[in-house]
Amino acid sequence: xxxxxxxxxxxxxxxxxxxxxxxxxxxxxxxxxxxxxxxxxxxxxxxxxxxxxxxxxxxxxxxxxxxxxxxxxxxxxxxxxxxxxxxxxxxxxxxxxxxxxxxxxxxxxxxxxxxx
Amino acid sequence: xxxxxxxxxxxxxxxxxxxxxxxxxxxxxxxxxxxxxxxxxxxxxxxxxxxxxxxxxxxxxxxxxxxxxxxxxxxxxxxxxxxxxxxxxxxxxxxxxxxxxxxxxxxxxxxxxxxx
Numbered sequence: 717x718x719x720x721x722x723x724x725x726x727x728x729x730x731x732x733x734x735x736x737x738x739x740x741x742x743x744x745x746x747x748x749x750x751x752x753x754x755x756x757x758x759x760x761x762x763x764x765x766x767x768x769x770x771x772x773x774x775x776x777x778x779x780x781x782x783x784x785x786x787x788x789x790x791x792x793x794x795x796x797x798x799x800x801x802x803x804x805x806x807x808x809x810x811x812x813x814x815x816x817x818x819x820x821x822x823x824x825x826x827x828x829x830x831x832x
Numbered sequence: 833x834x835x836x837x838x839x840x841x842x843x844x845x846x847x848x849x850x851x852x853x854x855x856x857x858x859x860x861x862x863x864x865x866x867x868x869x870x871x872x873x874x875x876x877x878x879x880x881x882x883x884x885x886x887x888x889x890x891x892x893x894x895x896x897x898x899x900x901x902x903x904x905x906x907x908x909x910x911x912x913x914x915x916x917x918x919x920x921x922x923x924x925x926x927x928x929x930x931x932x933x934x935x936x937x938x939x940x941x942x943x944x945x946x947x948x
Contacts, residue, residue: 747933758920758941759875764933771933806874810934813927817882819934820865823875 719743720824722807728830731797737827739790739807747771748790749821750782751806759806765790766812797831804828834859836923838939846947848910853942855904855921863924864904865936866895868917875920879906911946918943 720741729735739748747766751759764772765784779801781793790807805828808821835858845851855864863882867875879888881897881904888895892915894907904921922936 749933756941758938760938761935764935766933772935813934818880819863819924820877820880821934821936822877823867825874 720807720809720822722805722824722827724827725825726828726830728832729794729797730832731799733797734793734795736794737792737805737807737829739792739824740788741807741809741822741824742788743809743822744787745809745811745822746787747810747812747819748784749808749810750780750790750792751808751823753804753806753826755803763792794829797829799831802829802831834861834923834925834937836921836937836939838921838942840942841940842943842945844945844947845908845911847912850910851908853906853908853919853921853944855906855923855939857902857904857923857937859925860899860902861923861925862899863934864897865922865924866904866906867920867922869920869941870917878919908944911944913946913948916944916946 723738750762753759762776763782768784779796783791804826806826807824810819810821837856866878869875879895884899886897892909897904918941920941921939925935
């Protein structure tokens with residue numbers, strides 16, 4: 717299985733809602749990532765988990781809360797979002813640097829989030 | 833701070849023609865990736881370039897890396913309509929102290945349209 721899956725595909729939420737995005741990979745990768753992508757822009761890194769520990773937080777607002785329950789799963793908990801947070805949220809996985817020659821990141825299909 | 837510049841940002845070309853997309857980056861790196869993104873879709877990995885002088889080819893696309901010039905190119909040969917998409921280069925920074933995840937910085941993307 718060489719796939720990264722994400723649920724849901726689409727999410728519409730109000731500014732007072734709490735929701736979660738889910739990501740799963742079965743490639744045996746030990747690093748997982750969350751990216752945010754606005755329309756016509758490149759992906760922007762939000763968080764990196766390596767060996768199930770938060771390795772990088774790119775100064776993301778606390779209304780986004782990541783969680784890595786195990787090596788295959790990555791969640792992004794959302795609370796009190798703003799309309800400007802509407803975007804495509806992409807999950808990716810790879811081997812951590814040093815564990816493999818290639819650290820190529822494989823991306824999931826994304827969750828399109830709309831905040832009303 | 834690593835900066836990645838792609839040019840052109842928009843490219844409209846006729847089927848059968850050749851063209852090159854350029855990716856310049858500002859700091860030393862030995863790992864560069866090319867991704868393709870179709871509208872509304874996720875990113876598909878095209879090439880992984882790991883060392884100076886690396887050249888990879890797949891079908892009508894060929895990518896190269898010159899780490900001394902901090903330049904990668906994506907050459908399109910005899911373009912066909914199916915190649916219409918947005919192409920991103922992404923440069924991997926060496927892990928910072930205390931981290932093991934890989935940090936990718938993406939170029940702005942080149943929106944390629946191939947016309948019949």
